[in-house]
Amino acid sequence: MAEGPRLRALSVPRHTCKHSSACCSSYSVGPLLPDDVVRVEQALEAVREAFPDQNIDEPFTERDYHGATTSFLTKRDGYCTFWRDGTGCTIHSAAGAAEKPLVCQMFPVQIVSTDQGLRLGTRPTCLGDETGWDDGPAVDGAFIERIVGDSRGWVVRDEPDGEGIALQLLSVPDIDTDSIMAFLAGTDRESPPPIEAWLEERLQQLHLEFDKIGDQGPLHSGTSTADVLADFRTWHADRGDEAGSWPEVVPEVLPWVRDAMKRLVFLRQTRLHPTIPWSLVAYVAAARYASAWASAGGSLDRRKLGRGFSTWLIVMENPRLQRTLVEAGPPFAGSEGR
Ligand code: SF4
Incomplete structure (x- = not known):
């Protein structure tokens, strides 16, 4: 890996998706990066072909985010518009995991940029994580290298008191x-x-x-x-x-x-x-x-x-x-x- 900020983790990040769907419904999906929008637009045809009845007519919703108009994925009935019962993510299924927004590819892995360097870990706010961070498979090293190298996926947080x-x-x-x-x-x-x-x-x-x-x-x-x-x-x-x-x-x-x-x-x-x-x-x-x-x-x-x-x-x-x-x-x- 190229020389970069110091990276720390409490342990090897582990995770296995148990398809709880909580991430695709409990959170807003965004803010999207400009190339997320491009990739999702390019995946629309494959999703329409594989799932003609999936409602993806208006896949993006513009919202105010810290004072700027920003794209998020549209939600319908509480779920991301690309979520489908029995299939899960239709982008993942029809076009591949790498075509999903970066935030979806990462969850529940998180990179936090701190005053003491980067911190890497798996958030315990995934409903499938009752054992995943202990005995799930290690998150793929090449994937970690890619997200650590892309500062757009980092969350910046300063040090709280105590x-x-x-x-x-x-x-x-x-x-x-x-x-x-x-x-x-x-x-x-x-x-x-x-x-x-x-x-x-x-x-x-x-x-x-x-x-x-x-x-x-x-x-x-x-x-x-x-x-x-x-x-x-x-x-x-x-x-x-x-x-x-x-x-x-x-x-x-x-x-x-x-x-x-x-x-x-x-x-x-x-x-x-x-x-x-x-x-x-x-x-x-x-x-x-x-x-x-x-x-x-x-x-x-x-x-x-x-x-x-x-x-x-x-x-x-x-x-x-x-x-x-x-x-x-x-x-x-x-x-x-x-
Ligand atoms: S794009 Fe796919 S992974 Fe991301 S929230 Fe929507 S259904 Fe879930």
Whole structure:
């Protein structure tokens, strides 16, 4: 590889696509690069030939993006216009993976340009990632070389306050979410702040907010994220006496949760939250919601845990839902600013 900025990763990036469809429905597809637009336009004929009934008449939607009019792929019924039930991506199927927009080719691999060089990793916000980053196949080296060499695919993020401490905290062997909360609250491990009531109240507010948002963004009915949330809500409504109890994440998956949180901090995904403590509180909430839901019935369903955790991460990155969390106030004194 040509001499370039320093590149760091927490481990070999691994991923395997399990066709959850969350990436093609939960996110806006863009902003597109000028050559993404050219490639997609060139692929239209192959897609039309292979899938004559696919509605791709207006494949691009112009939107304001940081003050500039920018192209995104059009979404229909919550999904990218190129998504097809049973097939997946029709560009991928009819023209090949390399013809998709760069952002689609990369997901969930991310390159973050930081003041300390480039960081490379797999985001835990893929619904198929319950094991993928541990034991999935390594991402192809030639592909990594190509995306590392193309600065247009980098996300630029500056250093949030407290990043070094958060990374150290998440590297402590055997640390659990109670200890993380205790650290954020400035108490000791034996007396972590009780956040069950806070979680329950926030959850009720988020449920109301989902209803107001309706069929937008990650919550559009029929998408993988909406399916997970619908199942979660049904389970939550049936909890009866257990309502308000969000036990610690089951021990066998704590290392996995810790690894996911570390990846999120390393890739500066915390930048999507007001402060690092807020992001850690959100991640702990996501882990506890997902763990309690996936353990219903007595034993842990690992696949449910992965899908639940990823879904809650996606939900908590939604600006509107995040505002609900932030405006409601911190779970304990000091957690908003540490
Ligand atoms: S172009 Fe293909 S991979 Fe990209 S969002 Fe659309 S359906 Fe998914």
